Amino acid sequence: MLKLINVTKTFNVNTFNATKALKNVDLEVKNNDFITIIGGNGAGKSTLLNSIAGVFDLTCGDIILSDKNITDMPEYKRANFIGRVFQDPLMGTSPEMTIEENLSMALNKDTNLSLKWAVNKKKRGRIKEHLSEINLGLENRLDTKVKFLSGGQRQALTLLMATIIEPEILLLDEHTAALDPATAIKINELTQKIISNHKITTLMITHNMKDALNFGNRLLMMNHGKLIFDVQGQTKENMTINHLLEIFQKKHKQGFYNDRAILSLA
Amino acid sequence: MHLGFLVTSLEQGLIYGIMAIGVYITFRILDFADLTVDGSITLGAAVSAKMIITGYNPFLTLIVATFAGGIAGTITGFLNTKLNIAPLLSGILTMTSLYSINLRIMGRPNIPLISNETIFDLFNIPYNLSSYNELILILLVVLVVLITLILFLKTKLGFALRATGDNPVMVRSMAINTKSIKMIGLIIANSFVALSGSLIGQYQGFADISMGIGTIIAGLASVIIGEVIIGRDSFYFIIPGIIIGSVLYRGSISFALMSGFAASDLKLLTALIVILFLSTPRIKSYLGGKINVEAD
Ligand SMILES: Nc1ncnc2c1ncn2[C@@H]1O[C@H](COP(=O)(O)OP(=O)(O)OP(=O)(O)O)[C@@H](O)[C@H]1O
Ligand SMILES: [Mg+2]
Numbered sequence: 346m347l348k349l350i351n352v353t354k355t356f357n358v359n360t361f362n363a364t365k366a367l368k369n370v371d372l373e374v375k376n377n378d379f380i381t382i383i384g385g386n387g388a389g390k391s392t393l394l395n396s397i398a399g400v401f402d403l404t405c406g407d408i409i410l411s412d413k414n415i416t417d418m419p420e421y422k423r424a425n426f427i428g429r430v431f432q433d434p435l436m437g438t439s440p441e442m443t444i445e446e447n448l449s450m451a452l453n454k455d456t457n458l459s460l461k462w463a464v465n466k467k468k469r470g471r472i473k474e475h476l477s478e479i480n481l482g483l484e485n486r487l488d489t490k491v492k493f494l495s496g497g498q499r500q501a502l503t504l505l506m507a508t509i510i511e512p513e514i515l516l517l518d519e520h521t522a523a524l525d526p527a528t529a530i531k532i533n534e535l536t537q538k539i540i541s542n543h544k545i546t547t548l549m550i551t552h553n554m555k556d557a558l559n560f561g562n563r564l565l566m567m568n569h570g571k572l573i574f575d576v577q578g579q580t581k582e583n584m585t586i587n588h589l590l591e592i593f594q595k596k597h598k599q600g601f602y603n604d605r606a607i608l609s610l611a
Numbered sequence: 612m613h614l615g616f617l618v619t620s621l622e623q624g625l626i627y628g629i630m631a632i633g634v635y636i637t638f639r640i641l642d643f644a645d646l647t648v649d650g651s652i653t654l655g656a657a658v659s660a661k662m663i664i665t666g667y668n669p670f671l672t673l674i675v676a677t678f679a680g681g682i683a684g685t686i687t688g689f690l691n692t693k694l695n696i697a698p699l700l701s702g703i704l705t706m707t708s709l710y711s712i713n714l715r716i717m718g719r720p721n722i723p724l725i726s727n728e729t730i731f732d733l734f735n736i737p738y739n740l741s742s743y744n745e746l747i748l749i750l751l752v753v754l755v756v757l758i759t760l761i762l763f764l765k766t767k768l769g770f771a772l773r774a775t776g777d778n779p780v781m782v783r784s785m786a787i788n789t790k791s792i793k794m795i796g797l798i799i800a801n802s803f804v805a806l807s808g809s810l811i812g813q814y815q816g817f818a819d820i821s822m823g824i825g826t827i828i829a830g831l832a833s834v835i836i837g838e839v840i841i842g843r844d845s846f847y848f849i850i851p852g853i854i855i856g857s858v859l860y861r862g863s864i865s866f867a868l869m870s871g872f873a874a875s876d877l878k879l880l881t882a883l884i885v886i887l888f889l890s891t892p893r894i895k896s897y898l899g900g901k902i903n904v905e906a907d
Contacts, residue, residue: 424786431780439774439781441846446770450785453767457787460763463770490844507784 346546347374347397347514352406354392354570366392368570370406374514374548379540381557382550383589384567390550393567394516397548399423411513425455428507428545430500430520437503440492444483444502447491448472451506475509479535497528501535508539515540517549533560554586568596618746620865624858625749626810627829629756631837631857632850633803634830636760641796642776643691646702646827650709651683651801653823655808657713660722660818669730673752673809680805681798683709688794713820720820729813745814752810753854756803761847763799772796773846804830825878832881833857835888860884 354367366389374380382390396403399420407416415423431437438447449464450457452471464472469487476484479501483494491499500520507515517536521529533556540547551557557564564581566574566589573596576584630652637645658679659672667675683705690701714720734748763769774782775792782789804826812818837856841848860881867880 419788421783421786421788424784429784436778436780437784439777441777442770442774446773447781450767450770450774450782453770454786457767457771457785458791460766460768462765463767464765 346376346411348372348407348409349396350407350409352393352396352408353404354389354396354401355404358404365570367396370570370572372565372572374546377544377546378563379547379561380549380563380565381561382548382565382567383552383554383557385593388567389570390567391518392570394429394518394548394550397514398427398429398516426513428512428515430503430507430515430517432519432522434496434499434503434523437506438491438499441490443488443490444476444494445469445472445487447502448475448506448509451509454510475505479505495528497524497532500524500532504532504536504539508543508545511543511545513546515545515547517547519550519552522552536560554589558584558586558589566593566596568593616865616869617862618743620862621858622746622749622814623865624861625746625753625854626807626814627861628807628833628854628857629753629810630804630807630826631830631833631853632756632760633800633807634827635834635837635850635853636772636796636800636803638831639834640773640776641793641800643698643793643796644702645684645687645797645800646699647683647687647705647709647797647801648702648804648827648830649823649825650706650713651680651804651823652808652811652826653713653818653820654679654683654709654716655805655810656812656818656822657716657722657808657820658805659809660724660812661716661718663724663727663729663813664722669728669733669813673730673806676809677802677806680801680803680808683805684797684799684801685794687801688797691797692790692793710820717818717820721817723817724813725816729816730810731813749810749814752806756806757851757854760799760803761850764847764850768792768795825881828878828881828885829860832885832888833860835885836860839888 349370349372352367352370353365356362356364356366370393382393384390395401397408399415399418403416407414409415410426429437439450445464449468449472452468453463472487473484481498481501483498483502491502494502504520520536521532524532536549537560539545547561549560551560558581562581563575563577564584565572574592630648634648637643655676658676659669662672662675663669686708687701687705690696690704691698696704731745731748734744736744736747764773771782771785771787771792772795774785775787775789775796779789782792808823811822833856834853835856836859837853838849840855840859841852843849863884864877864881867877868874872880
């Protein structure tokens, strides 16, 4: 359903600082795939999700979603069918607005530019219902400004906002990394629940190898802007952290030697 | 005499309060430091004055002036969102252009309205209230502005406007084009400012090409006073609070004049008030971190 063809992203093209964050990435995501993505710092994981979300123009390559080429579609339009949760709990909500006001914007996703009331009785009911499903007691705090919520509560809210109108694709970028371990587990469980209940196709970046193995049906490993490992189904089920580390070290070294080879050629 | 002074300050404060609300929309809600204001307030006065001496109905000129302000906002929005010119510079460019445009509209630097009927001559309340004629008319306009704005901010579009200044990333992830929202905010804000200008021109009985200088600072001063009094937590109260801020600001200006300052000192005094407020740490922390007028 989602296809990345030869996707390349170089930041600061034609400057001394040019960074090749993605190099000719090909990826085909199937309907209902729940993909976890791992890789070292600067491997290009966030850049991969940002490319899909349309945060910037690609250097080259195409992105096809449900047979539509969305390569040139602006970020805000893609948001109609892409849900996102960021690492920073401050990114996904409007802190000066209340819980209800934030959620109403998510419910109004496709009609947000109209002059109708943003909240009405019916909507308030729906908002309460959705909030009680995440079991944080937020349904009784509709008029609390989001800036007064904890990081975990905000991430739960952002997750709800990203999925309340079911997206075709959900992009999670280390969305539990800024939380304490106990809260991270809670948010992970909530994520799992929402994704499996609604069968949302998901790409999730994580630095936690255990999570990467436990969650989802498919795992990608990235290094130096490339997908270096792709495993799914039963093979993934059978993998252990040691396998992952082994593969990572092997590929990493290969990359290293390749780099050296290129250098010595020059 | 004393009561007269109070009523005049009140009336001026109310009229300028509409401008201050425009400033609040851009600076606070939209987080866009829009300097168009100095030009669009004069634009409002210029359009109304020119129309009035041409013979149009003064009330009609209010509407046309408001509309003209919206166009000024559109231009600033265009410069910023389509040509990617920084917010400050976009506003300054429009403001500078408006100086020439306002002169064109008026045909000369000053249009006196003493021998023409304004809205204040047309609006007549019978009985013993007639001495408060002007005040009541001004109150009515302010009330309409307040109610319209508060209702607007409760719509979906109003929510989008509030969120855009707060967290544009979130707004885009809600499938909203933040550029359009900025444009809409600038249009609304400058419409209010020009409406205020139109009222000022008719109230004081003339439009003058330099009447807009320092407007932005006066607007900010009113916003800040309003926020200190009302607090920033009660969103729907802060909007009437700014009107109160504006009234208090005009009151203190009148007071300064009475205590012997020259009219030409007022801009300096206002700037000092704003500097004082922005640099006082206690008040600053009270206002929170959203004051983008200060350098980081
Ligand atoms: N906006 C940007 N401008 C310039 N360079 C960037 C930008 N965003 C990312 N990069 C660079 O691109 C490379 C990939 O970054 P990316 O954020 O995708 O890594 P990541 O895999 O998400 O790393 P982490 O695990 O640390 O989040 C890095 O070298 C980074 O410095
Ligand atoms: Mg990252």
